[in-house]
Amino acid sequence: MPLSLIESSHHIVLIAHTNPDADSLGAACAFYSYLLRNQKKITLFCASEALNPNLAFLPWFDKLTHRFPSDADCMISFDCGSYARLGIEKELPLINIDHHASNDFYGTHNIVNTSAISTTEVVYEYFVANSIKINGKIATALYAGLLDDSRCFSASECNAKTFAMAHALNELGADHALCSEWLFGRHSLASLRIRGELLKQMKLIGEGRLALFEVPLSLLEESGASVAECKTVLDEALGMRCVQAALMVIERTNGERKLSLRTNGVIDASNIMAPFGGGGHLKRAGTILREENQSELVKDLITMIKKELV
Numbered sequence: 001m002p003l004s005l006i007e008s009s010h011h012i013v014l015i016a017h018t019n020p021d022a023d024s025l026g027a028a029c030a031f032y033s034y035l036l037r038n039q040k041k042i043t044l045f046c047a048s049e050a051l052n053p054n055l056a057f058l059p060w061f062d063k064l065t066h067r068f069p070s071d072a073d074c075m076i077s078f079d080c081g082s083y084a085r086l087g088i089e090k091e092l093p094l095i096n097i098d099h100h101a102s103n104d105f106y107g108t109h110n111i112v113n114t115s116a117i118s119t120t121e122v123v124y125e126y127f128v129a130n131s132i133k134i135n136g137k138i139a140t141a142l143y144a145g146l147l148d149d150s151r152c153f154s155a156s157e158c159n160a161k162t163f164a165m166a167h168a169l170n171e172l173g174a175d176h177a178l179c180s181e182w183l184f185g186r187h188s189l190a191s192l193r194i195r196g197e198l199l200k201q202m203k204l205i206g207e208g209r210l211a212l213f214e215v216p217l218s219l220l221e222e223s224g225a226s227v228a229e230c231k232t233v234l235d236e237a238l239g240m241r242c243v244q245a246a247l248m249v250i251e252r253t254n255g256e257r258k259l260s261l262r263t264n265g266v267i268d269a270s271n272i273m274a275p276f277g278g279g280g281h282l283k284r285a286g287t288i289l290r291e292e293n294q295s296e297l298v299k300d301l302i303t304m305i306k307k308e309l310v
């Protein structure tokens, strides 16, 4: 059982996925708070060195390290749909806590609920089921993941459970104003400029059903915007009446291409990305292309999406 594995371990590493978001980091930070009470050695780990500064409000953010400890005997991953998202390879018992539809149960133990709106919802339910006390810090960390993955409660997946959790966390001391300001009210000038640029360059294909954004390396470098900042235009494009899917192709410095797909649920983003080595949710999925023939693969993907959208 996961709880007895946690109890018998001495040094637990909590893992947020590479390029972490508020859900992954919020879930890991909430667990960090909880485990601190248990007199254990804990490391809050993320393989990425560069972190989104808009996540610095999360409790324990300053404890994050990208160095994996040598004496660890247990790992817990948060919001990682696949083992590759951990960004490391270690032969240790692993508890996989997640909500991605594409999660392939890579853990020794798997606490996966694909109907949860965020990984922090999965953690919240785990805490409630095991009578683990939620303090203000934990509530804020869990709420941050809920707010971000529900896009400030605008996602169509929001349901009575979402609002019940939001209500409970607020009563337990979650700081809504803090989360809302840091996650949605701190845009950089670069992010506004690049949004304007990307919307101008957006291509509508397949009778306007698919919005395509291509982000060359030069645009990212000139603007100084982050990949996460670029991706906000996907949701804006999807807000158009005709658009059913939005795809972003981002060039990376190491010769790879990062693909992000959003859909309105008419087609399954996670299924579409699967043959290209990726995954995610029904409406949000992604992959990274490392092969030589990336342009061909992107063309294949677009053809596939167009076919599905008919």
Ligand SMILES: [Mn+2]
Pocket (backbone or CB within 6 Å): 023, 024, 079, 099, 117, 118, 119, 149
């Ligand atoms: Mn998530």
